[in-house]
Amino acid sequence: MPLTFSERPKIAASSGPDGRGELKIYENLDDLATDFADYVAQLSELSVKERGVFSVALSGGSIISLMRKLCEAPYNRTVDWTKWYVFWADERVVAKNHADSNYKLAKDGILSKVPVLSSHVHSINDNLSAEEAAEGYEFILRQLVKSRTVDVLESRDCPKFDLIILGMGPDGHVASLFPGHPAVDQREDWVTYITDSPKAPPERITFTLPVINSAANVAIVVTGEAKATAVHRAIDAAPEELEAAAIPARMVQPTDGKLVWFLDRSAASKLHCVPFEGDFCA
Numbered sequence: 234m235p236l237t238f239s240e241r242p243k244i245a246a247s248s249g250p251d252g253r254g255e256l257k258i259y260e261n262l263d264d265l266a267t268d269f270a271d272y273v274a275q276l277s278e279l280s281v282k283e284r285g286v287f288s289v290a291l292s293g294g295s296i297i298s299l300m301r302k303l304c305e306a307p308y309n310r311t312v313d314w315t316k317w318y319v320f321w322a323d324e325r326v327v328a329k330n331h332a333d334s335n336y337k338l339a340k341d342g343i344l345s346k347v348p349v350l351s352s353h354v355h356s357i358n359d360n361l362s363a364e365e366a367a368e369g370y371e372f373i374l375r376q377l378v379k380s381r382t383v384d385v386l387e388s389r390d391c392p393k394f395d396l397i398i399l400g401m402g403p404d405g406h407v408a409s410l411f412p413g414h415p416a417v418d419q420r421e422d423w424v425t426y427i428t429d430s431p432k433a434p435p436e437r438i439t440f441t442l443p444v445i446n447s448a449a450n451v452a453i454v455v456t457g458e459a460k461a462t463a464v465h466r467a468i469d470a471a472p473e474e475l476e477a478a479a480i481p482a483r484m485v486q487p488t489d490g491k492l493v494w495f496l497d498r499s500a501a502s503k504l505h506c507v508p509f510e511g512d513f514c515a
């Protein structure tokens with residue numbers, strides 16, 4: 234009998250400090266990837282049951298290889314891929330076949346291996362400037378919110394994705410919201426652009442924090458020791474002087490949705506709020 238999501242061994246599973254979401258910490262990348270595939274598959278099933286579709290926004294970087302188990306049995310057969318509508322929480326403004334393209338990364342790593350419909354995959358127009366690409370992407374999103382393919386918040390006009398999957402850089406950036414960049418403070422637009430990303434390539438589009446924080450579910454998936462300090466600064470009780478904008482991941486706090494952090498032992502190694510000594514807790 235395969236273990237279910239909640240039964241699989243973790244080093245620790247707990248809720249973080251107030252507003253910091255749920256923490257799931259794994260001994261190794263394989264356990265993390267297996268549980269993460271379960272988590273995504275379960276949310277997909279729930280959304281398809283409730284709404285008939287599953288709207289999911291991906292990021293680039295390491296999360297794509299950590300989603301690899303979704304392309305394997307049983308998920309390649311059990312997930313209702315034809316109901317998936319795929320977006321990107323951020324994208325680099327490069328050609329779709331460029332090595333830096335988040336679309337290409339997801340296509341090569343996942344989308345070409347499962348039967349997602351190409352008409353349900355919404356990537357940016359790569360023939361436009363960053364500003365035009367952001368406007369065009371927001372326009373597409375507005376159409377899909379109008380048709381309720383992407384749900385909408387009851388309280389205000391803002392998309393409510395079934396799931397947004399974020400990675401985090403060692404500087405604490407999520408999507409393409411970098412520490413201290415004015416894009417972090419953007420509250421009007423759903424999608425904004427930057428032309429001076431501190432991490433190459435410089436031109437990017439990104440969901441804004443209001444969109445990220447309106448999702449029904451947000452997963453932040455982080456691995457490796459190089460990100461341990463950023464994980465600590467994003468999750469642990471903050472010293473008064475720590476400005477939230479200094480660590481954008483700390484500003485991911487879904488209003489009504491659920492935030493889950495998926496961490497490996499190294500990424501979690503500087504957390505103060507999880508007292509684990511290496512014993513498996515479940």
Ligand SMILES: O=C1O[C@H](COP(=O)(O)O)[C@@H](O)[C@H](O)[C@H]1O
Pocket residue numbers: 292293294295296323324325335399400401402403406407408409432
């Ligand atoms: O540039 C980006 O970086 C972040 C983090 O990437 P990772 O490889 O360190 O996980 C990623 O989440 C974002 O989508 C991407 O554009």
